[in-house]
Amino acid sequence: MATLDTVAAIAPAPAAPMPGSAKLFWRAFAVNRGAVLGLAIMLVIIATAALADLIAPHSPIEQFRDHFLTPPVWQHGGSMDFPLGTDDVGRDILSRLLYGARLSLLIGLVVVTLSLAAGTVLGLSAAFAGGTIDIAIMRLMDIVLVFPSLLLAIVVVAVLGPSLFNAMLAVAVVTLPNYTRLVRAAALSELAREYVTAARCAGAGPLRLMFDTVLPNCTAPLIVQASLGFSGAILDAAALGFLGLGAQPPTPEWGTMLAGALQFYQRAWWVLAFPGLSILVTVLAFNLFGDGLRDALDPKLKR
Amino acid sequence: MLRFLLRRVSLIIPTFIGVTFLSFLLIHLVPGDPVLARTGERGIAPERLALLRHEMGLDQPLWRQFVRYEGQVASGDLGRSVVTEEPVWREFITLFPATVELSVCAIALAILVGLPLGVLAASRRGTVYDYTLMGASVTGASMPIFWWGLMMILVFSVALGWTPVSGRISDEFFVQPVTGFMLVDSLFSDDAGAFRSAVSHLILPAIVLGTVPLATVARMTRSAMLEVLNEDYIRTARAKGLSRGRVVFIHALRNALIPVVTVIGLQTGALLGGAILTETIFSWPGVGHWLIEAIQRRDYPVVQGGVLLVAVLVMLVNLGVDLLYGVLNPRIRR
Numbered sequence: 001m002a003t004l005d006t007v008a009a010i011a012p013a014p015a016a017p018m019p020g021s022a023k024l025f026w027r028a029f030a031v032n033r034g035a036v037l038g039l040a041i042m043l044v045i046i047a048t049a050a051l052a053d054l055i056a057p058h059s060p061i062e063q064f065r066d067h068f069l070t071p072p073v074w075q076h077g078g079s080m081d082f083p084l085g086t087d088d089v090g091r092d093i094l095s096r097l098l099y100g101a102r103l104s105l106l107i108g109l110v111v112v113t114l115s116l117a118a119g120t121v122l123g124l125s126a127a128f129a130g131g132t133i134d135i136a137i138m139r140l141m142d143i144v145l146v147f148p149s150l151l152l153a154i155v156v157v158a159v160l161g162p163s164l165f166n167a168m169l170a171v172a173v174v175t176l177p178n179y180t181r182l183v184r185a186a187a188l189s190e191l192a193r194e195y196v197t198a199a200r201c202a203g204a205g206p207l208r209l210m211f212d213t214v215l216p217n218c219t220a221p222l223i224v225q226a227s228l229g230f231s232g233a234i235l236d237a238a239a240l241g242f243l244g245l246g247a248q249p250p251t252p253e254w255g256t257m258l259a260g261a262l263q264f265y266q267r268a269w270w271v272l273a274f275p276g277l278s279i280l281v282t283v284l285a286f287n288l289f290g291d292g293l294r295d296a297l298d299p300k301l302k303r
Numbered sequence: 304m305l306r307f308l309l310r311r312v313s314l315i316i317p318t319f320i321g322v323t324f325l326s327f328l329l330i331h332l333v334p335g336d337p338v339l340a341r342t343g344e345r346g347i348a349p350e351r352l353a354l355l356r357h358e359m360g361l362d363q364p365l366w367r368q369f370v371r372y373e374g375q376v377a378s379g380d381l382g383r384s385v386v387t388e389e390p391v392w393r394e395f396i397t398l399f400p401a402t403v404e405l406s407v408c409a410i411a412l413a414i415l416v417g418l419p420l421g422v423l424a425a426s427r428r429g430t431v432y433d434y435t436l437m438g439a440s441v442t443g444a445s446m447p448i449f450w451w452g453l454m455m456i457l458v459f460s461v462a463l464g465w466t467p468v469s470g471r472i473s474d475e476f477f478v479q480p481v482t483g484f485m486l487v488d489s490l491f492s493d494d495a496g497a498f499r500s501a502v503s504h505l506i507l508p509a510i511v512l513g514t515v516p517l518a519t520v521a522r523m524t525r526s527a528m529l530e531v532l533n534e535d536y537i538r539t540a541r542a543k544g545l546s547r548g549r550v551v552f553i554h555a556l557r558n559a560l561i562p563v564v565t566v567i568g569l570q571t572g573a574l575l576g577g578a579i580l581t582e583t584i585f586s587w588p589g590v591g592h593w594l595i596e597a598i599q600r601r602d603y604p605v606v607q608g609g610v611l612l613v614a615v616l617v618m619l620v621n622l623g624v625d626l627l628y629g630v631l632n633p634r635i636r637r
Contacts, residue, residue: 034438143321146614146621150576151594155610158598159332235447239580242449243595258450265453266461276450283445291441 028296035292041285049101056095057081060252064090069268085270087260093270096252097278103253104234104282107168111233112226114172119179120222124210126180127187138184141177149174153236157245164247167240171233182225186218220297227293231286238279254279304629311625315618320373322618326611327372330603331365381608386600391608395590400483401471402589405581406574408505409513410567417517418563421524425532426551436521443518448577452511452584459507466507469586473500512581516570523566527559534558561628568624572617 030036048055058064070086071078078085084094126137144152149171156170190196191214199213240246241255249260257275265272347355356362360371375381381391424436460468471485472478476497478488486505489497531537532555540550579591586592590609597605 034441139317139321142318143325146318146322146572146618147325147610148572148576148579148613148617150579151610151613154579154595154598155329155606158606159329231445235445238447239449242447242580243583244599255447255449258453262453265457269457272450272453272457276447276454279447279450280442280445283447284442287441287445 025296029292032292032295034288035295038285038288038290038292041281042289045101045282045285046105048098049105052098052102056092056098057083058092058095060096060099061091061250064092066090069264069271071268072270075270084274085268087257087271088264088268091250093274096257097254097274100252100254100257100275100278101282103164103247103251104238104279107164107171107237107253108230108233108286110168111172111175111237112229114169115175115179115229116222116226118172119176120183120215122176123180123183124187124215126184127191128206128210134184137180141180144174145177147174150236150239153240154243154245157240162240162245162248164237164241164251164253167237167246168233170240171236174236175229175232178225178229179222182221183218186221187214190214190217224290224294224297227286227290231283231290234279234286235283307629308626311622311629315622318618319615322614323373323376323611324369326607326614327369329607329610333603376611381611382604384597384605385602386597386605391605392612394593394605395609395612397483398588398590398593401485401587402575402578402582402591404484404486405505405508405512405587405589406578408509409577410516410570410574412509412513413516413520414567417520418524421521421563422528422551422556424521424525425528426547428529433525437525440518440521443514444522446514446518448511448514449580449584451514452508452581455507455511456584466503467500471501471504471588472497473504476500508581508585508587511584512574512577515577516567516574519570520563520567523563524559527562528555531555531559565624565628568620568627571620575613575617 064082064086067079067082067086067090069088070082070090072085073080073083075085082092082094084092084097086092087096122137122141126134147155152174153167153170156173157166160166160169187210196209196213199209204213237246238253238255238258241253242259244256244259247253247256249256254275258272261268261271261275353362360368363371379392381395383390384394387394420436420440424433427433456468459465467473472489476489476492476494478485478492478497478501481488481491485501486498489501492498528551532551537550537555540554541547545554575591578589579595581587582589582592583595590613594606594609594613596602597609
């Protein structure tokens with residue numbers, strides 16, 4: 001603090017204090033009230049996932065043999081022991097949802113990391129190499145894009161075998177073209193700038209140019225795409241789980257929970273309603289947050 | 304114009320070969336021998352296995368198998384279903400109208416409802432209408448439609464009893480398939496109740512499948528309208544004394560439609576992905592339902608052929624949208 005004060009004392013006082021870039025960003029972000037709401041919900045979900053061990057009333061896979069399909073607490077026959085009711089084998093739904101938050105965040109994180117990393121390498125390679133390599137990479141991405149992403153993910157899982165990891169891999173593959181195209185476009189527009197030429201003249205090698213010089217200047221659209229990709233990944237992985245191709249029972253993944261509810265949801269609405277609502281709220285939060293990021297980070301799209 | 308057309312059309316040839324290559328690889332990536340998978344647990348004599356493998360060309364090098372597969376695809380032969388023994392192409396073409404009917408109704412709903420809502424939100428920018436509509440739109444776009452469909456069934460079919468739960472028409476009606484579109488065929492059937500039955504079966508799946516496109520259309524229309532409403536010619540139109548409604552609906556909407564139409568066209572792939580889920584929930588006898596069943600039964604020729612046909616369909620629709628866009632907007636023709 002002391003050093004900062006001395007610096008401030010020495011430096012000529014500016015007419016108005018320049019806010020830090022984080023503050024500037026927050027000011028632009030907070031204009032969008034939906035985005036702030038999304039961020040708040042996101043933080044709650046992250047806290048839930050982190051503290052699932054502490055706040056969940058039961059284990060997510062423990063079966064209470066004398067409590068099959070207990071309704072939620074406010075409905076006749078409900079009990080405080082199972083606030084959101086139990087499923088067909090007597091597992092506490094609230095506990096399963098809380099632990100499920102971990103899986104959804106993990107899915108989003110793994111998928112986005114995989115496709116972001118691979119997309120960055122492919123996109124940068126296409127932009128830097130140009131010529132045949134560029135055409136080959138972009139054609140390949142076009143081919144992937146022709147398949148409806150859910151269908152392609154289903155087929156990939158059918159080939160690899162149904163499991164949570166394969167589902168994440170499949171979703172990462174089908175979202176790869178988005179990142180690759182984005183990185184390539186951003187890198188191409190940066191490559192024409194003078195600072196890149198300067199770095200090249202200063203003797204920077206291709207790898208340094210790619211990752212150290214150009215990539216940091218392409219991050220704004222990537223961050224936006226990653227946060228929107230997070231919600232897309234959760235949605236797609238839940239759809240795979242619902243079709244029996246994602247996480248396998250008794251894993252408390254929200255989509256898999258819905259698949260398990262199919263036989264008796266007409267008698268027990270709560271088994272169906274809450275996992276779906278959790279997916280919706282989580283996806284919505286990330287979408288709101290992503291929209292806000294876009295408005296704040298991408299001045300071209302600003303109102 | 305002709306050069307633009309030729310260039311766009313020729314661009315799809317490498318994509319097409321790539322798509323067939325991927326669908327060809329599919330069978331070879333599946334663990335296990337396709338012949339052994341077909342004979343199941345009964346077992347097979349080694350000589351017979353070798354003979355069958357030879358007949359199917361599986362003893363050839365991979366590239367030769369691919370060339371052979373390309374030839375088969377080019378001549379319209381996509382193989383036969385392992386389960387029903389029917390040609391894949393014939394199964395696809397019988398089920399395809401059901402998927403088209405569902406998708407067209409979903410898109411029609413999305414446009415008829417989403418477009419006016421988007422215009423309303425843009426013309427009332429910053430008001431309660433705008434915030435409510437955009438909140439609803441981002442919620443709709445975040446909707447896990449497999450859950451949404453089940454909730455609709457729970458409310459409208461189970462609790463209220465308004466609509467049937469599954470299928471395209473009640474069993475009591477027999478409708479001669481002429482066009483394959485149940486709405487059209489039942490309308491021309493002798494039984495007046497048939498059409499009502501078909502509509503009541505279609506309405507929930509169409510709403511469910513239409514939800515995400517509706518949200519997208521409303522959002523796109525709003526942002527395209529906002530952009531257009533800032534243009535000089537809109538101010539000119541207002542300045543020369545035209546009514547607000549006329550400016551919004553005649554001058555602005557027409558120009559805002561171009562990006563909206565493009566987005567709708569490019570949604571085909573997402574729509575077919577949604578159709579897979581919607582058809583599964585409502586037991587709608589379409590292509591999506593068929594593909595999921597084929598995957599569950601490990602009927603790989605159907606999966607291979609079906610995926611290929613869907614991909615080609617998306618490719619053709621995208622090409623159509625591209626060409627249409629070129630016609631509508633001369634700037635991108637180059």
